[in-house]
Amino acid sequence: MTSALFQPFQLRDLTLPNRIVVSPMCQYSAVNGNATDWHLLHLGQYAVSGAGLLVIEATGVEPEGRITAECLGLWSDENEAALARVLQVVRPFASMPIGIQLGHAGRKASVRRPGAGRGNLPLSEGGWKTFGPTDAAFGPGWEEPRALDRAGMDRVTQAFVQATQRADRLDLDLLEIHAAHGYLLSAFLSPLGNARTDAYGGNREGRMRFPLEVIEAVRAAWPAHKPMGVRFNGTDWLDGGLTGEDAVAFAHQLKARGVDYMDLSSGGSARAEIPLGPGYQVPYAAQVKREVDVATMCVGLIRDPVHAQAIVERGDADLVGLGRGMLNDPRWAWHAAEALGAKVTVPHQYLRGETTAGLPSQDTIIRSAAAR
Numbered sequence: 001m002t003s004a005l006f007q008p009f010q011l012r013d014l015t016l017p018n019r020i021v022v023s024p025m026c027q028y029s030a031v032n033g034n035a036t037d038w039h040l041l042h043l044g045q046y047a048v049s050g051a052g053l054l055v056i057e058a059t060g061v062e063p064e065g066r067i068t069a070e071c072l073g074l075w076s077d078e079n080e081a082a083l084a085r086v087l088q089v090v091r092p093f094a095s096m097p098i099g100i101q102l103g104h105a106g107r108k109a110s111v112r113r114p115g116a117g118r119g120n121l122p123l124s125e126g127g128w129k130t131f132g133p134t135d136a137a138f139g140p141g142w143e144e145p146r147a148l149d150r151a152g153m154d155r156v157t158q159a160f161v162q163a164t165q166r167a168d169r170l171d172l173d174l175l176e177i178h179a180a181h182g183y184l185l186s187a188f189l190s191p192l193g194n195a196r197t198d199a200y201g202g203n204r205e206g207r208m209r210f211p212l213e214v215i216e217a218v219r220a221a222w223p224a225h226k227p228m229g230v231r232f233n234g235t236d237w238l239d240g241g242l243t244g245e246d247a248v249a250f251a252h253q254l255k256a257r258g259v260d261y262m263d264l265s266s267g268g269s270a271r272a273e274i275p276l277g278p279g280y281q282v283p284y285a286a287q288v289k290r291e292v293d294v295a296t297m298c299v300g301l302i303r304d305p306v307h308a309q310a311i312v313e314r315g316d317a318d319l320v321g322l323g324r325g326m327l328n329d330p331r332w333a334w335h336a337a338e339a340l341g342a343k344v345t346v347p348h349q350y351l352r353g354e355t356t357a358g359l360p361s362q363d364t365i366i367r368s369a370a371a372r
């Protein structure tokens with residue numbers, strides 16, 4: 001039996017060994033944007049997870065683009081060297097390609113990390129003035145951002161380009177641009193975040209203009225043989241916000257600019273109530289895949305391997321991302337392989353822990369006995 005979830009997937013010159021993606025997850029463990037020993041641990045454990053792709057957390061392209069003061073960055077030589085140290089240790093053990101998500105948090109930047117209180121981090125505690133499409137705050141009680149003017153937009157585009165060049169120098173295999181969850185590019189895209197009256201606001205075309213400029217510049221800076229994707233919202237879950245139709249229109253534009261996969265997510269507004277349930281964002285990935293004929297990744301409460309496999313089999317998405325499910329079970333891919341009768345790469349050091357259908361295989365038992 002061949003398992004759809006464990007089929008390789010090709011993006012440009014890159015082959016993912018299977019369809020399981022460790023979704024980008026902020027670790028709130030960087031110092032001045034520099035990766036630390038925590039990143040060694042975190043990325044190290046997912047490097048041996050058997051997934052098909054590991055995507056490093058949302059990484060700020062400039063200091064003001066970090067979500068929290070402890071978020072990872074890639075704007076300086078020091079940031080690049082810190083991540084190089086981590087990758088030098090992790091990569092030799094990784095059985096999958098490693099990508100990175102680049103982002104700018106916009107008016108949702110300068111907040112405390114989860115669990116450390118809500119709202120903006122005051123300037124007195126190391127917070128900073130944020131940037132948005134206009135000076136409208138993200139929500140009640142939030143600081144007003146500074147509206148990005150032409151020079152500011154050029155600065156941010158350049159920051160994305162320079163971070164892309166650094167990611168290439170780090171030999172990363174894949175790039176994902178974060179344009180979801182109400183952060184800077186997402187705020188430009190959404191009618192709820194963008195009330196500009198110039199060419200960068202108004203109708204859908206105007207709202208897409210700045211994100212597309214950034215993505216075009218990034219694609220030009222990222223080597224042609226390496227794939228890139230964009231994460232964006234399938235819906236804002238609010239009246240007057242982005243819908244599946246907007247996602248399809250954006251995906252058409254992205255595909256035309258050489259974006260290889262569309263990573264459909266949702267939400268990120270201060271008011272939205274999200275109807276959470278297994279695979280709650282899959283319909284958006286499926287719609288984009290169907291209507292744009294492009295590779296998609298889905299994510300969101302996918303825990304059951306049979307469900308993950310069905311998503312790929314039905315053709316709703318090519319890649320299945322897991323966030324919280326991976327935190328809860330870093331060996332999710334092993335267990336999925338067991339459940340689906342597939343094979344996954346297990347480091348030789350861990351072979352004695354590998355099981356088949358929940359039980360140690362006869363082979364493993366014999367090998368274990370011989371080793372004792």
Ligand SMILES: Cc1cc2nc3c(=O)[nH]c(=O)nc-3n(C[C@H](O)[C@H](O)[C@H](O)COP(=O)(O)O)c2cc1C
Nearest residue numbers: 023024025026057058299300301302322323324325
């Ligand atoms: C701890 C944590 C950090 C996250 N950080 C990011 C991030 O850096 N970039 C991003 O696009 N999504 C981020 N997310 C969202 C996840 O990538 C994922 O899309 C979301 O949690 C839904 O999938 P899940 O139900 O499998 O967790 C984060 C989620 C968690 C739990």
